[in-house]
Amino acid sequence: MNAPAPLAAVTPSLAALPFIEKWVSFASVSRDSNLPLLDWTEAYLNGLGISCSRTYDDSGKKANLWATLPAHDGQTKTGGIVLSGHTDVVPVDGQPWDTDPFQVSIQGDKMFGRGVTDMKSFGATALMMVPELLKRQLKRPVHLAFSYDEEVGCIGVRRLIADIQAQGFKPAGCIVGEPTGMQVVIAHKGKHAYKTTVHGFEAHSSLTPQGVNAVEIACEFVAHLKSLHRELVAHGPFDPIYDVPHTTVHTGVIAGGTALNIIPRQCEVTWEIRHHHLNTPEALFANAKAFADSLVPAMQAVSPGTGFTHELKSVLPGFATAADSEIAQLCFDCAQLDPANGVGKVSFGTEAALFAQAGVPTIVCGPGHIAQAHQPNEWVTLEQLAWCERFMRRLADRLCVN
Ligand SMILES: [Zn+2]
Numbered sequence: 001m002n003a004p005a006p007l008a009a010v011t012p013s014l015a016a017l018p019f020i021e022k023w024v025s026f027a028s029v030s031r032d033s034n035l036p037l038l039d040w041t042e043a044y045l046n047g048l049g050i051s052c053s054r055t056y057d058d059s060g061k062k063a064n065l066w067a068t069l070p071a072h073d074g075q076t077k078t079g080g081i082v083l084s085g086h087t088d089v090v091p092v093d094g095q096p097w098d099t100d101p102f103q104v105s106i107q108g109d110k111m112f113g114r115g116v117t118d119m120k121s122f123g124a125t126a127l128m129m130v131p132e133l134l135k136r137q138l139k140r141p142v143h144l145a146f147s148y149d150e151e152v153g154c155i156g157v158r159r160l161i162a163d164i165q166a167q168g169f170k171p172a173g174c175i176v177g178e179p180t181g182m183q184v185v186i187a188h189k190g191k192h193a194y195k196t197t198v199h200g201f202e203a204h205s206s207l208t209p210q211g212v213n214a215v216e217i218a219c220e221f222v223a224h225l226k227s228l229h230r231e232l233v234a235h236g237p238f239d240p241i242y243d244v245p246h247t248t249v250h251t252g253v254i255a256g257g258t259a260l261n262i263i264p265r266q267c268e269v270t271w272e273i274r275h276h277h278l279n280t281p282e283a284l285f286a287n288a289k290a291f292a293d294s295l296v297p298a299m300q301a302v303s304p305g306t307g308f309t310h311e312l313k314s315v316l317p318g319f320a321t322a323a324d325s326e327i328a329q330l331c332f333d334c335a336q337l338d339p340a341n342g343v344g345k346v347s348f349g350t351e352a353a354l355f356a357q358a359g360v361p362t363i364v365c366g367p368g369h370i371a372q373a374h375q376p377n378e379w380v381t382l383e384q385l386a387w388c389e390r391f392m393r394r395l396a397d398r399l400c401v402n
Helices: 017-025 035-047 120-136 156-166 214-235 281-302 326-335 352-357 382-399
Strands: 052-056 063-069 081-086 105-107 110-112 142-147 173-176 184-188 190-199 248-256 266-275 307-316 343-346 362-364 379-381
Touching: 017 035, 017 120, 035 052, 035 063, 035 120, 035 142, 052 156, 063 120, 063 156, 081 120, 081 156, 110 382, 120 142, 120 382, 142 156, 156 352, 173 326, 173 352, 184 326, 184 352, 190 214, 190 281, 214 248, 214 266, 214 281, 266 281, 281 307, 326 362, 326 382, 352 362, 379 382
Parallel strands: 081 142, 081 173, 173 362, 184 343
Antiparallel strands: 052 063, 063 142, 105 110, 110 379, 184 362, 190 266, 190 307, 248 266
């Protein structure tokens, strides 16, 4: 790669650039503290007369930041629009980056850096807009919601949502700026993650009839999960607006056994169901469990203590907001998209589901594409960043008095 050109010279029209540059410079990897990023952000907002509140994790090393720009009549609690994003990023360990991941660089029509797509650019662009929103006076409140630990299971935002509910905030809508290519995403799939443990019975490998081979039984279970998946691929139900139009069943990790000459006593399978609104994960899980149960009599005929345990490890709900809802219409308008073809549904999960679950009509719309997220040399096009700025300026036109 060539040496990056001075940023301001390349992109004189991107007002958000210094903010994106600043946010990317904080290496707020999920396992580390995000407090330096929050301290900087809070100081900036305080300097504009906006106070912030935080909700911390148990360690006190990470926090969410919540800030409200009041309406011109002083209203803060009701009818506001939330601009939401996570501050954490995935690690860069072991990835072959060509540039410093925590320093944005621009090459041609792309900006590189960890988080430029997922998802610091949206929050940074929102911050850039704050002085203008205040100067032009708001008809309704605007809230900024910046969370921690999204990348490890949407952990942080749950505390933020509980806190704002306890404080009596009733926003009218929320825009989560995850990368959608600036399309208006009105739904995403939900995810149930499971750990299934096969409890077998150890014996010398020469005595297979006297043991219960947990690894082999786990493989039968995984093969059944795969058959469930194939059934969904072949017969749906389908929702054609999704990039992957059917529910999926996937095994991510399998671990068991200690040595070739020992019949394995235990094997763990970590798997997931990602479902759209036409499937219920409970029914798919029940099918998988029934298959496991059908194997148990033969296992217990050899050794009574054998069998399966299933743990539901995490649940991320799906969400679906009506395309004709106020928040969706506002976003189509700001993104300058025709609702007929600018609408999207995606298979990846976001914090949107948790805002929606809390009763806040929510859509996902942000610059960049999920395909570049989590990658080495993560990039976003300058065109996407400019689109995001246009979106924010049109939002200001619609939310401001002047
Ligand atoms: Zn993200």
